[in-house]
Amino acid sequence: MSGTAEVTKEQAAGQPEGTPVLELRDLRVFYGAIEALKGIDLAVYEGEVVALLGANGAGKSTTLRTASGMLAPRSGRVLLHGERVDGIKSHDLVRFGIGHVPEGRRVFPRMTVRENLEMGAYRFKSPDRDTLDRVYSLFPRLHERRTQLGGTLSGGEQQMLAIGRALMGKPELLLLDEPSMGLAPLIVAQIFDILKEINEQGTTVLLVEQNASQALQLADRGYVLETGAVAMSGEASRLLADPRVREAYLGEGAA
Incomplete structure (x- = not known):
């Protein structure tokens, strides 16, 4: 279910207008001969929390690492406020307002x-x-x-x-990779409360998280990755109610 057409259709209903803080266009990333990202299209707008969901190996961490300059894409673009920044090293991207x-x-x-x-x-x-x-x-x-x-x-x-x-x-944009991993539920709740406060104070957030329910309750919009491609995207509330998401990531049978 990958491809730009799917992303465009899903985003049409809920994606904000204007220039994104972060935009990934047709992003392809390889580890040797293995294609980890297969043409990712993704956008994060000012003031949003965007959740990036998917199973282990779907490409979530690779997406963040490429967005923050830790990995170089084979092709495609990484843009901050419309300015192309792929190829800039991660320690230099900090001055563009990215925190990872x-x-x-x-x-x-x-x-x-x-x-x-x-x-x-x-x-x-x-x-x-x-x-x-x-x-x-x-x-x-x-x-x-x-x-x-x-x-x-x-x-x-x-x-x-x-x-x-x-x-x-x-940072203007905070990239978070699995902040709840290995933590007790009470601590996870505290972390997510603080992330909400950070966002309310003006920091835009792109969040990779295995806890799909917690992530989508915090997020404005979400993307679901499968084997390096965007399978679904849209408003977080809609994804949270989608039977496919509930079955795959919330452990519930599809109604």
């Missing part, structure tokens, strides 16, 4: 919480105090643990630290 929270958190285990956060502000001459205060306000636990080594934090605290570190770069 990778799968697995990847905090610096031998640095303190405060030092981890300061690393997220590397593109500035010095960390912005107001931004640091904002992160501490969103994640009070990080303020409590600010002198503690990153490697000694719990899984949930490390996820908070990874998100906080990305926010220190003052």
Whole structure:
């Protein structure tokens, strides 16, 4: 069910107008001879939360890694506010307003919480105090643990630290890869509440998440990937009610 025509049809009803913050056009990415992304078309508009769903190996993380400059596409385009940026390295894309929270958190285990956060502000001459205060306000636990080594934090605290570190770069667009992975349900609920607050404060979000129900309840729109191609897309509420999505990702039989 892949292809640009399917995306265009699905997006026609719910996609905002204007120039997207992020747009992927006919994106093809390979790992050696294996085609991981097969002509992805995707758009994220200012102020949205967009969920990217799919089974393991569908290409979700590859999509984020390509959007943030960690992978180079074989063909296709990555555009930020209409400006082509594919080919720009990830550490340079930060200045374009992209923050990427990778799968697995990847905090610096031998640095303190405060030092981890300061690393997220590397593109500035010095960390912005107001931004640091904002992160501490969103994640009070990080303020409590600010002198503690990153490697000694719990899984949930490390996820908070990874998100906080990305926010220190003052991103306009935040890419999140599986923020709920391996976390207890109570912590997952806390993380998603904070993501909602981050979005309400003005940060646009593209979210990869295995917890389809949680993701679609937060999101405005969503895309479903299957084997490197967009199979479905549309308003999050419509996807959440779709029997195919409910059967495949919510563990419910199709009505």
